[in-house]
Amino acid sequence: MDKERLVQKSCNEFVNLLSSKAAVPGGGGAAALVGGIGTALAGMVCNLTVGKKKYAQYEDDVKRILKRAEDLQKDLLDMVDEDAENFLPLSKAYGMPANTEEEKKEKEKVMQQALKKACEVPIKIVETCYEAIKLHQGLVDKGSRLAISDVGVGVQCLKSALISGQLNVIININMIKDEEYVNRVKEKTEKLVNEGSKIADEVYVKVEKILSK
Numbered sequence: 001m002d003k004e005r006l007v008q009k010s011c012n013e014f015v016n017l018l019s020s021k022a023a024v025p026g027g028g029g030a031a032a033l034v035g036g037i038g039t040a041l042a043g044m045v046c047n048l049t050v051g052k053k054k055y056a057q058y059e060d061d062v063k064r065i066l067k068r069a070e071d072l073q074k075d076l077l078d079m080v081d082e083d084a085e086n087f088l089p090l091s092k093a094y095g096m097p098a099n100t101e102e103e104k105k106e107k108e109k110v111m112q113q114a115l116k117k118a119c120e121v122p123i124k125i126v127e128t129c130y131e132a133i134k135l136h137q138g139l140v141d142k143g144s145r146l147a148i149s150d151v152g153v154g155v156q157c158l159k160s161a162l163i164s165g166q167l168n169v170i171i172n173i174n175m176i177k178d179e180e181y182v183n184r185v186k187e188k189t190e191k192l193v194n195e196g197s198k199i200a201d202e203v204y205v206k207v208e209k210i211l212s213k
Contacts, residue, residue, distance in 0.1 A: 006084060007033070007077045023091045024084035031125050031164035032083060036076035038157030039132040041150045043069040045143040058142035065135050065142075072132045076125070076161075083121035083168075090114035090172075112177060119172045119185065125165030126189045130196040133158045137199050140206050152207035159200035166193045 006014060006025050014033075018025050025033075046066035049055050055062065093114045096107040136155040143151055169189050173182045 005081050007080045024087055025080060026083075026087065027164060028083035028087065028122050028125065028168045029080045031161045031168065032076050032079035032121070034157050034164070035125060035129045035132065035161030036073050036080075038129070038154045038161060039069050039073040039076060039135070041154030041157065042066075042132065042135045042139055043073060045139055045147045045150050045154070048147045049142070049144040052144060055142065055144060061138065061142055065139055069132070069135055072128055072135070075128055076132075079121050079125055079128070083125075086117050086121055090118045111175070115172045115176050116178075116181065119169055119176075122165045122168035122172070123185060123189060126162055126169065126192050126196075129158045129162040129165060130192040133162065133196045133200050133203070136203050140203050145210065148207055148210050152204050152211075155200045155203045155207075159197055162193055162196045162200070166190070 006017075006029060009017065014025070018030060043066055046062050046069060049062050050059065050066065090111070093107065093110045096103070096110060098104045098107045133155060136151055136158065140148070140151050166189050169185060173185055176182050
């Protein structure tokens, strides 16, 4: 991976790299980026609402949502590169020799450690996207109606990133032999995905109703 951070690349460079056979970025990085975009749209709606007399009663709430959206957006963009860094040990582990019993045991040991490391960011993506979806839930009734469609776009981006993060969790835990760890991660992430998807759908239905008036 280049010393240049993935998120510092142009959109064209990132997408072209994503479509190549390079080990990174992959689905995890894509999920984090899409989540960052969905969160940024919450920030945009907030910025278009703050200072407007029509929404003065919501000013404090919208400012709070904006501040949290800025923090979560940064976190998700950081995860693009963090996910790439965490995947590389697993990528190397796949290439380890396994000709003798000793080599097989060593490879399996390294693989198990690398799989847990590769799970770290996808778990954080699920957690962060869930929280960002909750921001849109708070914004749908308080944000400028001129930008209400962007709440819908943002929450759909975040739902996609939420589910995508979970897929990257599943592909790793399917090969992890530590049952206690696997059950703990599954319980945590599945709950967030189910609840987050439900909230995202409710927000989107609200957006549709507002637009159809």
